[in-house]
Amino acid sequence: MAPADRKYLKSHEWAKKNDDGTISVGITDVAVEHLSDLVFLDLPEVGKQVEKEQPFGEIESVKAVSELLAPVSGEVVQVHEDLADNLDLLSNSPYEDGWMIRIKPSDETEWEGLLSAEDYDKIAHEE
Amino acid sequence: MKQTPLRTIHEEAGARLVPFGGWNMPLQYRPILEEARKVRAEVGLFDLCHMGRFEVQGPDAEAFLQRCLTNDISKIKPGFIRYALLCKEDGGVLDDVLVYHAADQEDRYFVVVNASNTEKDWNWLQEHRSGFDCELRDRTAELAMIALQGRHSAKVLQEISELDLGTLGYYKWAPAKVLGFDAEISRTGYTGEDGFEIYFPVEKAEETWKALVDKGSPFGLWPIGLGARDTLRLEAGMSLYGHELTEDINPLEAGLQWAVRLKTDFIGRDALQKIKEEGPKRKLVGLRIEGKRVPRQGYPVLAGEEMVGEVASGTYSPTLEGNIATAFVPSDLDESREDLSVQIRNSRAKARVSPLPFYKKDYEI
Numbered sequence: 008m009a010p011a012d013r014k015y016l017k018s019h020e021w022a023k024k025n026d027d028g029t030i031s032v033g034i035t036d037v038a039v040e041h042l043s044d045l046v047f048l049d050l051p052e053v054g055k056q057v058e059k060e061q062p063f064g065e066i067e068s069v070k071a072v073s074e075l076l077a078p079v080s081g082e083v084v085q086v087h088e089d090l091a092d093n094l095d096l097l098s099n100s101p102y103e104d105g106w107m108i109r110i111k112p113s114d115e116t117e118w119e120g121l122l123s124a125e126d127y128d129k130i131a132h133e134e
Numbered sequence: 135m136k137q138t139p140l141r142t143i144h145e146e147a148g149a150r151l152v153p154f155g156g157w158n159m160p161l162q163y164r165p166i167l168e169e170a171r172k173v174r175a176e177v178g179l180f181d182l183c184h185m186g187r188f189e190v191q192g193p194d195a196e197a198f199l200q201r202c203l204t205n206d207i208s209k210i211k212p213g214f215i216r217y218a219l220l221c222k223e224d225g226g227v228l229d230d231v232l233v234y235h236a237a238d239q240e241d242r243y244f245v246v247v248n249a250s251n252t253e254k255d256w257n258w259l260q261e262h263r264s265g266f267d268c269e270l271r272d273r274t275a276e277l278a279m280i281a282l283q284g285r286h287s288a289k290v291l292q293e294i295s296e297l298d299l300g301t302l303g304y305y306k307w308a309p310a311k312v313l314g315f316d317a318e319i320s321r322t323g324y325t326g327e328d329g330f331e332i333y334f335p336v337e338k339a340e341e342t343w344k345a346l347v348d349k350g351s352p353f354g355l356w357p358i359g360l361g362a363r364d365t366l367r368l369e370a371g372m373s374l375y376g377h378e379l380t381e382d383i384n385p386l387e388a389g390l391q392w393a394v395r396l397k398t399d400f401i402g403r404d405a406l407q408k409i410k411e412e413g414p415k416r417k418l419v420g421l422r423i424e425g426k427r428v429p430r431q432g433y434p435v436l437a438g439e440e441m442v443g444e445v446a447s448g449t450y451s452p453t454l455e456g457n458i459a460t461a462f463v464p465s466d467l468d469e470s471r472e473d474l475s476v477q478i479r480n481s482r483a484k485a486r487v488s489p490l491p492f493y494k495k496d497y498e499i
Contacts, residue, residue, distance in 0.1 A: 044166045046450050047426040065479070067428055069166050069450050070361055072479075 155249030326370025371491025
């Protein structure tokens, strides 16, 4: 079950509001399990502008490459630099230690358009 | 989509099933790299019920296959198996196959083809059968096919088979009792390890699979999916149709001249003779590639700044602990060049030519 303290894209990214107004972004356990055998992660630099549902990075497994989509538009204010060398964090803790980037949102209304945990679970388990 | 008779067992084992060659097949039961390492170190069990299986029988069976296939069928003694190609008139490859000559019936052959090409091959063979006195039967649906691969394969299979597997050499096959019923066992595979492929009535599929899982567990046996199978075959330098072989690639370019006997008269012979005389324009090479990004089919290969070819297959190799690929490049490309690279989307990864196969087993069978 996806944690209820955050929102989701159907493409398996999660977004969580932090106390300082930034939004942490990662991918769900469903995504990690589906990708399997992770080998490479490409994250943006701090300062990059990202657009809602546009790619902010790439994740690669033995058999596939997937784009990582930004749940909201804004500026990347922090990047989890060590993650690319510790892809096990994604398997072991996709919702906490496996966070990827923090975004300072540019349009607060986008948040409401994201999926709830309940809606995400329905979609994720239909696949 | 066609279902393997072992579908329920795979689902119960938690396999991820994906469409492959028109069949719903297990991609993996566990992480692909762990499965590949398991086969290298111990033993794995594979469901291959999707592979196409034809039987050719009759007075002209040998002549018919000689006409359709590139290898010298007349040289396959009863009980032996050979690799061969099915070519078009222009030498392009329709499929790569294994040809089994029956040990007990001089006029019977068994041909194992790729799942994705089964229908195409069947139609091609039917079209070219006129004038030959032999019967062609599609036995795919009535026979199950499973493989045991890995250094402990013989020990596991011996537990349920009456045939003394010590007497069955590489690329030989024999009728055998398995769990008391009639089966046929070949010492073949697609992993670079010792191993066996077993053909038997489809009704016995679940019983046989369960017995092998049970008898294999002391040897470390796991079921293995098609994901690891692809990694293992590429490490072992074996072609996969749709990658190293297509209708637009001829066997001489693909490095398969050893399976082409130009002294025999087969469809595509004249074209291949001409290509041989002129020299093929492309060649297949192995590449080892730096970095973490995985090379994949279609990615450009560069020599300096010039695009010279493209990747046929690529994977992370758990055995070599690095990325590997096969690629088609110009025949005259200097393989010692140090400025080769592969364009992996927005980045370039340094590459160097490596002899094929990438992996050879270190034990005798």
